[in-house]
Structure formats: C-alpha cells, structure tokens
Amino acid sequence: MLNALGVIYLLAGAACVAFYFIIGFYSRFGLSIQWIWLVAGAALIAAGLLTRVPVPRWLRCAWRVVLVTGLALLAGLEGLVISGMNATAPSGMDYLVVLGASVYADGPSPALTRRINAVMDCLDKHPDAVIIASGGQGKSEPISEARCIRDELVRRGVDPGRIVMEDKSTDTRENMVYSRTLIDRPDAAVGIVTNNYHIWRSLRLARRAGLTNVHGIAAEYTGPTLLHFMVREAISIAVHFLRGNL
16 A cells, blocks of 8 residues: 555656646647656656555665755746746837747747737837847748747738848747847847746846847746746756856
C-alpha cells in the first residue's frame, strides 16, 4: 500500500499528464515543449510507485535534493516572470515593437491575437509611434508572423504606412536584434508589445540588443495554457542565462 508521499506523487503525476491533454486539445497540440508535462508526470508517477520498493537511501536523498532544488529554482524564475506581467509604458513611444507568435492556417493564434489587441488598445496613447511587426515564418506557418500582424492591423484600420515589418527573426533574441536595425537611435522610446508572461525576458533581451529606453506593454493572457507558458518562460530564462544572453 502506498504511503502518503507516494499518493501525493501519483496524484501530482496524474495531474501533469491530464494537463498535457487539456492544453493539447486547447492548442491543437501545437505548443512548444508541451512534452515536459508528460515527462514530469511520468517521473512523479514512477517516484510514487517506487515508494513501495526498497531503494538505496542515497538514491532517495538524491531524488529529493533534485526535486526540491528544481522547485526552488522554478519558483525564483517565476518571480521574474510575474514581475513583468502588469507592465505598461508611458505615453508617446517612438516605436511599438509587436513580437510575433504562432500563426495558424486560419489566422493568428490566441497568443498573437492578444498581442494585436494590445497594440490596438494603446494606439491613441502613442499616436506618432512607428509599429514594427516582428517575426519570421515557422515551418508550419502559412505566412510570416510579421505579415500576419501587419495584415491584421491593417484590417482593423491601421494605416499601412505606419507599419514596418521585420520578418527574419526566429526567436525573441532575434526579434530584438533585427528590430533594433529598424530603429533610428538607441535611446528612442520603444514599447515592447507581447504577452504578459513574456515581458521580463523580452525587455532584458531588448537592452542586450542595444536599446536603452524600453518599456513593456503587457497583453493580457489568460486561459488553460497560461500555466504552460509561464513554466516554459521560466525555462527559457534559465537557458538564456546559461548562454549569456541575459
């Protein structure tokens, strides 16, 4: 019979597996590193079952150290993610850089739609800002993310002459590096428009790209996939730290 710890492991593992399918159906199984929930679920279920089996003491201690250290690191990184989730920019930005996200065959993904909504909501606050639509074309995307952003903004009434496209980038670091080449001076007031969970890392990468006067404009993101994006963002921050990008 399982002890209390074993039951907790099994329940947590089952929740991770269930969450994988929930966000999969919600997102058409198109989220990057979605598999981490299956891996986490399998590891926790295995840990739960192993509480019934004699295991060397050193192995149990090593597992617990890894688990506690990983959770503590995740909590710290999530603190950084959360710190940027309510970001706003002062009026009068010179540029609004809209970061791309997945494009489906029938239009922008929910994440990208929210970014476009955020731009539309703040245009009156930044009447003279040049809009930089940033994002290349992924293998499964019918058009570039930049083109999708531009087309949707124009469809909603934005003057196409106000929009510049950056359609070569493949990740957030490149979004910033390539968008920087379209900005006339490093001290220009730049608003970075992206989803709330993505603000902290985007601002850090923008500063590393040479922009000195950047502000986040958080597009609200809610729904069942938010937890996945927040965990994925924490992992991305850790990877960028290890690569020296932040």
